[in-house]
Amino acid sequence: MPPLLVAEEDDLFPPTPGKFKTDHHHLHRHHRHLRRCFASTSATFMWALFLLALAASYLSLQGLLSSGNRLLASSWGGIQWEKQVRVSARPRRPAGAGHSVLVTGAAGFVGAHVSLALRKRGDGVVGLDNFNPYYDPSLKRSRASLLRAQKVFVVDGDVNDARLLAKLFDVVAFTHVMHLAAQAGVRYALENPQSYVHSNVAGLVALLEASRSANPQPAFVWASSSSVYGLNDKSPFSESDRTDRPASLYAATKKAGEEITHAYNHIYGLSITGLRFFTVYGPWGRPDMAYFSFTRNILQGKPITIYRGKNRVDLARDFTYIDDVVKGCLASLDTARKSTGSGGKKRGPAQYRVFNLGNTSPVTVPEMVSMLEGHLGVRARRREVEMPGNGDVPFTHANISSARRELGYKPTTDLRTGLKRFVKWYLSYYGYSNHGKSAH
Numbered sequence: 001m002p003p004l005l006v007a008e009e010d011d012l013f014p015p016t017p018g019k020f021k022t023d024h025h026h027l028h029r030h031h032r033h034l035r036r037c038f039a040s041t042s043a044t045f046m047w048a049l050f051l052l053a054l055a056a057s058y059l060s061l062q063g064l065l066s067s068g069n070r071l072l073a074s075s076w077g078g079i080q081w082e083k084q085v086r087v088s089a090r091p092r093r094p095a096g097a098g099h100s101v102l103v104t105g106a107a108g109f110v111g112a113h114v115s116l117a118l119r120k121r122g123d124g125v126v127g128l129d130n131f132n133p134y135y136d137p138s139l140k141r142s143r144a145s146l147l148r149a150q151k152v153f154v155v156d157g158d159v160n161d162a163r164l165l166a167k168l169f170d171v172v173a174f175t176h177v178m179h180l181a182a183q184a185g186v187r188y189a190l191e192n193p194q195s196y197v198h199s200n201v202a203g204l205v206a207l208l209e210a211s212r213s214a215n216p217q218p219a220f221v222w223a224s225s226s227s228v229y230g231l232n233d234k235s236p237f238s239e240s241d242r243t244d245r246p247a248s249l250y251a252a253t254k255k256a257g258e259e260i261t262h263a264y265n266h267i268y269g270l271s272i273t274g275l276r277f278f279t280v281y282g283p284w285g286r287p288d289m290a291y292f293s294f295t296r297n298i299l300q301g302k303p304i305t306i307y308r309g310k311n312r313v314d315l316a317r318d319f320t321y322i323d324d325v326v327k328g329c330l331a332s333l334d335t336a337r338k339s340t341g342s343g344g345k346k347r348g349p350a351q352y353r354v355f356n357l358g359n360t361s362p363v364t365v366p367e368m369v370s371m372l373e374g375h376l377g378v379r380a381r382r383r384e385v386e387m388p389g390n391g392d393v394p395f396t397h398a399n400i401s402s403a404r405r406e407l408g409y410k411p412t413t414d415l416r417t418g419l420k421r422f423v424k425w426y427l428s429y430y431g432y433s434n435h436g437k438s439a440h
């Protein structure tokens with residue numbers, strides 16, 4: 001370190017002895033003192049310079065590293081990336097017939113199925129997913145590999161990333177957005193409430209902002225939830241029923257989404273379709289859902305907890321098979337009218353729709369478990385407990401006349417059949433033998 005060396009050299013190489021007379025001794029000492037002072041001042045100066053340089057280089061190195069990390073972590077941007085996005089977004093149907101769809105949550109359960117179905121019939125699809133660890137991200141990666149094999153490009157990114165969204169809309173003139181990215185799960189909201197606000201409210205607004213600014217504006221179709229019916233006890237649930245008494249924060253954020261999309265429809269002329277999904281299940285499903293975690297536990301010989309309502313009433317769900325829901329999603333895209341805004345301004349009233357996508361035949365949770373037992377050939381160890389105050393509702397039941405009329409939606413898969421397909425997938429995906437006996 002140079003300043004230290006200056007001081008040390010001064011000590012190491014004193015003036016030659018006898019060169020100065022004794023009466024000059026004082027002067028000499030004075031000079032020496034001055035030199036030391038000067039040396040130490042310049043040492044301090046040099047130190048300061050050195051530290052400054054060190055700090056500057058540290059900061060610029062940090063900057064370099066963090067922008068490098070950002071590039072590595074976000075893995076989006078660049079000519080090659082833009083080309084992949086453009087190619088993936090290109091419809092392969094006769095000119096003008098195909099959609100160009102941005103599917104958010106594309107590595108999720110419904111998102112992956114919808115993306116594949118769109119691609120299969122020749123639409124252009126670009127996926128977006130943040131691969132968050134709410135449940136096993138390796139399952140999401142496997143779904144993304146399926147999409148990749150079908151030439152659907154999935155961007156690794158967050159719907160809250162406004163820069164990324166702006167870039168995507170800059171590169172592609174999407175005709176539709178299929179917004180399926182969300183923080184799902186009713187009970188997890190007790191543990192991590194902020195994640196619901198982050199994804200289902202802030203993320204939704206970020207995507208709506210990008211959509212309303214895009215030219216042309218895409219038609220916007222998105223996943224709401226049957227949970228918005230909350231404490232509604234009028235059965236079956238119709239779209240016009242009360243939805244102002246949510247029983248969970250999850251439901252409240254989905255309900256907020258319905259109101260927020262309405263505001264964007266009103267102000268900017270965005271065409272909006274909200275789909276209230278009813279407990280969607282099937283192959284490649286979500287491990288946090290009851291039918292999935294029950295299957296895992298039954299196969300591992302672990303007990304399962306079955307919630308019961310007040311007075312020991314069984315809970316029931318209008319379980320809806322994934323292929324039926326996918327048909328409803330595609331029909332929603334096909335029947336969505338164009339958004340009316342341009343240049344971020346509304347040019348006329350735009351379509352606003354909400355549909356139930358259910359199965360119309362609720363099944364109790366214990367019955368669902370019995371079906372699983374039948375398909376797995378293993379008895380479940382059932383533990384029945386009174387439903388804790390965790391946000392669950394006692395039952396759901398969809399009235400689908402609206403979707404039937406407007407979308408031609410007609411569910412065709414009953415729960416027993418759908419669970420059979422799920423179990424078949426589960427056993428093969430997790431490498432069980434035909435009898436479900438081999439290790440997990």
Ligand SMILES: O=C(O)[C@H]1O[C@H](OP(=O)(O)OP(=O)(O)OC[C@H]2O[C@@H](n3ccc(=O)[nH]c3=O)[C@H](O)[C@@H]2O)[C@H](O)[C@@H](O)[C@@H]1O
Binds near residue numbers: 277280290
């Ligand atoms: O359709 C919907 O709106 C919602 O459907 C599901 O929510 P949920 O119906 O609660 O689905 P599961 O978590 O699979 O629960 C199904 C039933 O099993 C019950 N259950 C769940 C877990 C458990 O350990 N034991 C148990 O009895 C629940 O109380 C519920 O009655 C999804 O998880 C939500 O993301 C979706 O929005």
